[in-house]
Amino acid sequence: MGNYSIIGHSVPQIDAKEKAKGVAEFVSDLQFPGMLYGKILRSPHPHARLLQIDPSRAKRLKGVKAVVTAEDTPNLPFGPRTEDWTIFAVDKVRFIGDEVAAVAAVDEETAEEALELIQVEYEELPAVFDPVEAMKPGAPLIHNRENNIVSEFRLNKGDVDRAFRECDWVHAERYYTNQVYQAYLEPMACVAHFDPQGKLTLYLATQIPSMTRITYAKALGLPLEKVRVVVPHYGGAFGAKMETNLHLAGAVLSQKTGKPVRMVNNREEDFMAGNPRVPMHIDLKVGAKKDGKLVAKEVRIIGASGARAVYSMAIVATACYRVDSLYHFEHLRTEGITVYTNTVPTSCFRGFGNAQMTFALESTLDRIAEALKMDPAELRIRNGLKTGEVSIHGWQIGSSGLEDCIRKAVEASGWKEKRRQKRFGRGLGLACCNHVSGNRAFSREFDGGAGIVRIGREGKVLVYHGESDMGQGQKTAFAQIVAEELGVRLDQIEVAPVDTDISPFGMGSFATRGTVFGGNGLKAAAREAKEEIFQIAAELFETSPSQLEAREGKIYVKGEPERHLPFAKVAEAGVLRRGGAPIVGIGFWVPDTVLPDPVTKYGNISPAYPFACQIAEVEVDTETGNVTVVNYTAAHDVGQAVNPVAIEGQIEGGVTQ
């Protein structure tokens, strides 16, 4: 760990004050002159043929400015992964909540009233809700795909059948994990505005500004340069806030009316048409030797993607094989099938499939530990990946704190004593997990992060990044990294909102990648800016840049503490000498990850791998079955904590969630 003066020290979020005062403007607070309010007419049926839409009565309602349907869109198929999306339903609706039409009106109440006046004729079709049912022959076809299958994932290593025969203990079990709604406090929202030159500005609550921009340009049939995405404050996401038709419906309404249009889901709509976690049927079989060594794992997952695929197939694949880099297995048989259902489209939620499989695997390991009469903590330590090891899928574990996490959690929770003195109705459970910090496999064309650091005449350091702060404190982490590198105070830094006209292209915030990638990109940018500002300071001091150092907003001549200038003074001199040009550092960081082989999945997908162990102590009311968590211990290997208080908040929030 480095010797830092700002990184690694707990600081409040740099925008905490404006949030505490209630003056931070969230997407659903934005207001523009002439702004209209949009609402979506959603399907009341899980599966139906769309025979006719008559918007004429709605259009006549006073205050209504536009009613749009698929006919008002370019009607191009699109989607983040598979092109099974349209902005509004065409021919069929496929889930309760599917977008059928949208209204823009002078206020939300009028827009809601207008929705009731749109007459839609449906012919109901048989629907299917469970992915196992949806795969059966004769099940209603949702997208004319054979057996409703979106995608199939297979990955085999070693000789699983022989390995199971040679195991001392094999445990097989079927698990089911629910479709869980993320329930961020601010529902999905946007403001869309087409200007008279035909350029669309989207103020979005999105974790992936640059990626949504590409997807949306395609959906709207616009060249990329005609779409600009700006990301204001937004109220939480937890994986859900990526692409959504809500944003596109707003764009279509704005195009039609020439006015800015604000769209905000009400909470019920957000439940109906958000992006909840992919529910999975998991069949898991694990074999071990007497001494607790895990040998073989066979898994078959059937996941429900809902009525269109968002990232579900990648999530099912992740659930299939990420844990193989948590514990050593020599033999693997893996199958993950993602299936359309007539339910809300499902997608990312904290862990990208990892949570679902962690539940199944860790439950299975407890059964194995019990059968082998081993301490469940010992079983995990024995099999966990260690620093310097390479997993069966090629992940190079630069550092693993797994064993430390287990030992610390065991100690802090009183695991050993409490397990000895068993009390009726009380129980103690332990689980481990691993994860990535960015995932090379997510977008095969690209890996990396970039940043821009701009220092103006007044000495203010403006930081531009292309990731997304949904409340996790990323902006603060970026400010800390840039302040550390430049040798300025934290209050000299301002982090600009993401604006795709100005900010670097960024993949966005997911898979625990934003701070690592954006932060390293900004570190490189700050280094560039520092070189420039040292060049100017060297001229002022009549020395060479190598003789300079910066700390707390001042630039010093090394070894001469009385010779120093405020950072702002140097910046001013530089800007004035250079015809007004700001001091700009642009930097990027591309990690030496290895793109996984498309078939074997062998590769090194992340620049770092976090590990964790958590222990829950619960009390069960033996009459009602009600479970109360009485104690909880979480130990995480987070690498270098940029802002310790923020990462504690992430872990506490994650545990509670």
Added chain:
Amino acid sequence: MKYPLKLTVNGELFEVEIPANRTLLDLLRNDLNLKGTKEGCGTGECGACTVLLDGEPVNSCLVLALQAEGREVITIEGVSDGERLHPIQEALIHYGAIQCGFCTPGMILSAKALLDRDPNPTERKIRESLVGNFCRCTGYQKIVEAILSLRSREKE
């Protein structure tokens, strides 16, 4: 049909004419442009719209604006004294109890209602008083720690 309404918001008297179905939340956000009060659900579940009505915390989405006739409303905009933050705001910032911040205004008003009544609440009492304010980011731990630090006996 519009009805006259006279109420005090953050010490300022407002006289407006509004339809009978306007909620206090919509009045604050849209008519008075006080956007610090948030709408998270509109059905009284999440507490993001909490304001004080004559000192009592209410979900402003469930109160008709006309019910506030002649009464005194405090919103987040009325909690700090200009640039001088209220101790609850200071504590939430200091303890890292603010992440996305969407629940924060409502949370602060519920905490204020509690501490105004009882300057020395137990931890249990604090948790009970915040039961109507959802936060999905923090897991509540740092929020409770922040409010515990404000008890008058902690400060002695």
